[in-house]
Amino acid sequence: MRVSAIREILKVVSQPGMISLAGGIPALESFPLEIMEELVAKVFSKYGALSLQYDRTEGFLPFVEALVPFLANKHIRTSADKILVASGSQGVLDAVGRVLISPGDKIAVESPTYLGALQAFNSCEPNYVCLATDDDGLIPESLEEALRGNTIKFIYLVPTFQNPTGRSIPLNRRKQIAEIIQRHNALLLEDDPYSALRYRGDELPPIALYAPDNVIYTTTLSKVLAPGLRLGICVAPEAIRKWLVIVKQGVDLHTNTFSQALASEYLSGGYLERHLPKIINLYKPKQEAMLRALKEFFPADFRWSNPEGGMFLWVEGRKGMDMETLYWKAAERKVVYVPGKFFFANSGEGSETMRLNYTMSDERTIHRAIQILSDVMKEALLA
Numbered sequence: 001m002r003v004s005a006i007r008e009i010l011k012v013v014s015q016p017g018m019i020s021l022a023g024g025i026p027a028l029e030s031f032p033l034e035i036m037e038e039l040v041a042k043v044f045s046k047y048g049a050l051s052l053q054y055d056r057t058e059g060f061l062p063f064v065e066a067l068v069p070f071l072a073n074k075h076i077r078t079s080a081d082k083i084l085v086a087s088g089s090q091g092v093l094d095a096v097g098r099v100l101i102s103p104g105d106k107i108a109v110e111s112p113t114y115l116g117a118l119q120a121f122n123s124c125e126p127n128y129v130c131l132a133t134d135d136d137g138l139i140p141e142s143l144e145e146a147l148r149g150n151t152i153k154f155i156y157l158v159p160t161f162q163n164p165t166g167r168s169i170p171l172n173r174r175k176q177i178a179e180i181i182q183r184h185n186a187l188l189l190e191d192d193p194y195s196a197l198r199y200r201g202d203e204l205p206p207i208a209l210y211a212p213d214n215v216i217y218t219t220t221l222s223k224v225l226a227p228g229l230r231l232g233i234c235v236a237p238e239a240i241r242k243w244l245v246i247v248k249q250g251v252d253l254h255t256n257t258f259s260q261a262l263a264s265e266y267l268s269g270g271y272l273e274r275h276l277p278k279i280i281n282l283y284k285p286k287q288e289a290m291l292r293a294l295k296e297f298f299p300a301d302f303r304w305s306n307p308e309g310g311m312f313l314w315v316e317g318r319k320g321m322d323m324e325t326l327y328w329k330a331a332e333r334k335v336v337y338v339p340g341k342f343f344f345a346n347s348g349e350g351s352e353t354m355r356l357n358y359t360m361s362d363e364r365t366i367h368r369a370i371q372i373l374s375d376v377m378k379e380a381l382l383a
């Protein structure tokens with residue numbers, strides 16, 4: 001029901017002249033269109049008709065082989081036979097839900113968390129245990145408390161440049177979280193779609209590096225190649241991986257062979273290394289423009305995240321404000337965002353928050369949109 005509520009409010013996004021800071025999708029200019037013909041030619045010359053054939057559920061062999069160094073670069077040490085390819089990381093979230101969740105099981109999630117994960121899990125009817133967060137993401141003590149007081153089927157986290165907040169869990173907390181899940185023999189689903197989109201600061205290794213036997217790790221090519229190819233990647237403990245394969249087989253037999261063949265050329269041919277800096281150079285000034293505009297225009301007592309990468313900023317207004325009501329006022333002035341309350345598993349929380357996306361608009365438009373939003377906010381505070 002919450003999902004249909006959000007769909008309802010986002011219907012106005014496509015109205016003519018609307019500036020959307022609501023989307024959560026990459027900029028069209030971030031896709032490497034200029035190399036696509038070359039990649040397609042390579043796919044047909046190397047794999048011919050096999051690139052259009054049914055294939056293994058686990059993943060197209062040249063692709064999973066190319067994923068080994070790709071994952072090693074993210075500190076995930078694995079081998080081709082341990083990787084599962086899915087239709088986006090959304091496909092991984094769905095499969096994990098189907099394998100692990102029985103109705104009534106408790107799943108621990110950050111508060112707020114990625115709405116698409118809640119959507120993926122909801123059909124399996126879990127109960128959510130909400131974990132407290134601050135500017136540094138999940139508070140480890142909150143996880144400790146949840147694991148002590150409950151039987152938790154798994155914990156779902158987006159530790160780097162989280163959707164919706166943009167926050168990242170610092171290294172010391174990652175190690176603490178790894179220690180906690182190992183001590184409780186708990187299972188973590190670590191969702192890592194954004195870590196490659198780093199604009200400043202030092203790289204952060206995944207929690208999986210510190211607790212590999214307790215983590216199902218998932219990442220995606222959606223933000224570093226193209227989301228329409230639907231390529232998600234999963235590395236899981238073997239006892240779980242084999243069930244994920246069986247479940248996926250029942251859902252779609254396998255992920256699109258042609259997409260996997262294209263992506264294997266993209267990775268193994270060194271195209272990703274050449275293209276990723278272009279994506280970063282595209283998004284970095286957009287993020288800087290939004291941060292500058294927030295500082296220039298937004299009320300002094302509002303707070304917002306200041307992430308070193310990713311696609312989102314999270315704004316916290318004055319307590320008691322309702323960003324869903326203000327959404328309609330902003331929409332009248334042709335600017336939209338996502339009210340933050342939709343990202344909380346428990347309703348009633350986060351009404352004074354909003355998620356802002358900066359990847360889809362140019363810098364000048366971002367500046368204007370934030371100025372308009374700030375007028376709406378200031379008028380609401382005076383009313």
Ligand SMILES: Cc1ncc(COP(=O)(O)O)c(C=O)c1O
Pocket residue numbers: 024087088089090091114116158163191193219220221222227230231232
């Ligand atoms: C945290 C998170 N996980 C998963 C996804 C799904 O990505 P994919 O395109 O790989 O299915 C998204 C997409 O926005 C996301 O933000």
